[in-house]
Amino acid sequence: MRTQNIEKQDEYQELLKEVEENSPYRRLPSAKKKWMSVSEMGEMLGLKKTDRYWLVHKNYFETKVILGQMRVNIESFENWYDNQIKYHKITGEEPGTKLKEWSYSIPEIAEMLELTDGVVYDLIKKNNIEVVIVDYWKRVPKDAFQKWYDGQSRYRTKEDKKRDAEMEAATLTMPEMARQLGISRKQVYGILNGKKYKEFFEFVVIAERKRVTKESFQRFLDGQDEYHLDSANDYKELAMEENIALANYRRKKLTRTGDRSRNGNLxxxxxxxxxxxxxxxxxxxxxxxxxxxxxxxxxxxxxxxxxxxxxxxxxxxxxxxxx
Known part of the structure; x- marks a missing residue:
């Protein structure tokens, strides 16, 4: 008996569902809200009445008088909110998400390059980097910043400084090369620019300074007999090494690696x-x-x-x- 009642209830529910789906009077889903009142907008931003209407009259977003009352277009408001950083919703939703997608603030650039805000402003002025004004604050379009950044090597981001440090460990400056060979810097430039040895060397530019790769410097040492590493640069035990061939081997290895611990001792x-x-x-x-x-x-x-x-x-x- 109980089983029959359950089956009848199931049949009734299915019939009721079918009638509701086919009824011309069924409830339609509510349309998405397109407008809100100025009060709703003000409460969303935590603004008082005067500040609400001041913001409306700045024409940052679309407004319309509907049935005698000012209304704010919600889509237009959200677009404005995503492109500014001055106002914050009381819900904690972050403003300026779209703005941050295509531009940097001055403090953001300063943090990236590990500089002060003042130095960044000077760079913008000196290099005529494009800026836009948002809420009375200067911002730099990301493509304009990247164009300037790629055209120089003096100022580096934290990530690039780390990569530069790795490249510096694998290269020599001209003064370092001069000390390695025990000759003057002028003689080094003569070697690098002369036809006789020019083919040995490879160069990289780091922080606007031209450097010689240690690998190519080693090729130069191995490929000629005119210039040799200066023993005056030797550390104590290397200077005491009596086996000249082993001493030269250790000097060359030290030049390549910069790490004395990779050499043996007496x-x-x-x-x-x-x-x-x-x-x-x-x-x-x-x-x-x-x-x-x-x-x-x-x-x-x-x-x-x-x-x-x-x-x-x-x-x-x-x-x-x-x-």
Missing amino acids: NYLTPDEAAYLAGVSRSMVATWYAKEYFPVVKIGSQVRIKRKEFEEWLERRNAERGC
């Missing part, structure tokens, strides 16, 4: 240095010390070979081979 060799002295590959040296032909010291992931024992072992090996 008592220990890196695997690369041992391979250089033995005239074999680094992997061969690794095979040798894995077989314990000579003692090594491991510091974390680094391997250092005891130099005295390695040289003695290498001398015996060469003698046995008749080298």
Whole structure:
């Protein structure tokens, strides 16, 4: 009996739904609201009556008198709200979303370039960068800023400064190159601009300064015998190195990496240095010390070979081979 009642109720609900859907008197969905009163607009922005009508009379958005009362077009108001930053809704909805899509404020540019607002204003004036006035404040269109930014290299964003630092680590300035070779800056420019060695060098510009890549500087060192690294730049242990070939190898490696820790010292060799002295590959040296032909010291992931024992072992090996 209960089951029959449930089935009848289901049939009734389906019939009622069908009648409602086909009835000419069914309720239509309400149309989207297009207009609001000045009071509603003022309450939305937290404005008093005088400020509400002052804003209306500035003609920032569309208004119309409907049935004797001033009304604000909602779509026009929202478009104005998205393109200004002075007024804020009490709901916390952020203003100026569209404005921020196509322009920067002066403080935003100052933060990007890590400058003061005053320096940014001077740059805008000096370089005739396009500006627009929004609510009495200057803003710079993003395309105008990018055009200026791409045309210079002195001022850099935080991200580009980080990339520049990586490039600087892989390059030399002309004064640095002069110190490396122990010659004057004038002689360096003669090398770089002369036909004899010009083909060796590659250049990059960082912060409006021309720099030589360390890789091309190394090619220059390896490809001629007229100029060499100045031993006056050596750190203490490198200056004491008696093996001239090893000392030059370490100087060149230091020039490439800028990291002294990648070199050995008077008592220990890196695997690369041992391979250089033995005239074999680094992997061969690794095979040798894995077989314990000579003692090594491991510091974390680094391997250092005891130099005295390695040289003695290498001398015996060469003698046995008749080298």
